[in-house]
Amino acid sequence: MNIGEVAERANLPAKTIRYYEDIGLVRPLRDANGYRAFRETDVHKLVFLGRARALGFSIEDCRTLLALWEDRDRASGDVRRLAKNHLAQIERKIDDLKDMRDTLKDLVRACAGDDRPDCPILSSLARGDQ
Amino acid sequence: MNIGEVAERANLPAKTIRYYEDIGLVRPLRDANGYRAFRETDVHKLVFLGRARALGFSIEDCRTLLALWEDRDRASGDVRRLAKNHLAQIERKIDDLKDMRDTLKDLVRACAGDDRPDCPILSSLARGDQ
DNA sequence: CCTTGACCTTCCAGCGACTGGAACCCCTAT
DNA sequence: ATAGGGGTTCCAGTCGCTGGAAGGTCAAGG
Structure with a gap:
């Protein structure tokens, strides 16, 4: 093929x-x-x-998973551990993104978004509160 | 300095x-x-x-934001548009990650995680359901 | 037999946003 | 004079592809 x-x-x-x-x-x-x-x-x-x-x-995780898949004597615990670690990483990433999202949402809501220059988004980035 | x-x-x-x-x-x-x-x-x-x-x-967004910040005649609408686009991207990312998380959670739950070789995680990856 | 076009090959470069390391210079204190 | 803690440049590597150039192969049609 x-x-x-x-x-x-x-x-x-x-x-x-x-x-x-x-x-x-x-x-x-x-x-x-x-x-x-x-x-x-x-x-x-x-x-x-x-x-x-x-x-x-990740590619390296995939390599490991592939090896486990091909190993008839694997322990499912090894697979599960890998998956759980990955799951935890994803949850961390989601949390980080949610924090960003919440902050951004507030900023976007606070900004008039017209043709005047006053902009809470820029002010916040400059001040660094958020 | x-x-x-x-x-x-x-x-x-x-x-x-x-x-x-x-x-x-x-x-x-x-x-x-x-x-x-x-x-x-x-x-x-x-x-x-x-x-x-x-x-x-992104760095390119930052470059634009910086330019807007330094431009006293900017329109806050330009900033807001940029922020809104970015917000939308983040929400898409969060949704993608949530999908991954949900699938992974199911798989991790279904897997005994002991020293036997039977593993729903590997089976699912191989079968390619979901 | 020749050409066309769709496939296949290799190799090199670039993406984004840094990060590590080597090899070197500068400044201050002892 | 030296030691240490700054600073400098430049090159390479990260991750997971992706694009493009330059070329080889194959089946169909004229």
Whole structure:
């Protein structure tokens, strides 16, 4: 299977797939003409990677998850620990963004937004209260 | 004022301040010995930048905000528009992260997390439901 | 047989916003 | 004279791709 078809099936850009080969996440075979020759297992891996990435796992986490997935003797505790850590990171990020959002909302609400120069947004950035 | 003191007062790493000079956000003078010589206005700008960055504005947005801040004839509408766009981006990000969080939470809950290999997290990534 | 066009290949550069490190200069105190 | 704590420049690396150039391969149509 050539990269184009794989890209479609895994719903990933061909460029991304080549990159994943570069960093050793997949190892497709090669045809005589130099084209990458993907097996079904490669496609499965790429789908797996696409979903893990969509859940925000880092590439290194994905590498670990892939290894666990392929290890029949894994302990589900290892997977769960990884996922929980990642979950905690996401929650932290959400909290940070919520703080920004709340501040921004207040500022936007306070600003007339007309053609006069007075602007609570700029004043707040300058004063640094918020 | 040397960069160390400015770094402390603006609560930014010296490296970051040098970078901001590199990309033209601040233009400190220079002493005879080559050291950067910051004026009060430079410090104010850096504080402003620090706060804008803390609210998640991109560097390019910060450049615009700084220009608006320095323009006595600005229209507050321009500032407000920028802030509103940014706010919308943040809300989109929060929503994306919430989706991830909810999925991850479900998966973590479903996983026993013991020393057995059965793992709904991996199965879900492989199957690619949700 | 030749061309066209869609595919594939490699390699290099760039994104954003820093951050680390090397190699060096400057200033003050002892 | 030296030690230490500033400062300087420049280059490379981070993360996860993405764009583009320059070229090889293949099937279909004239």
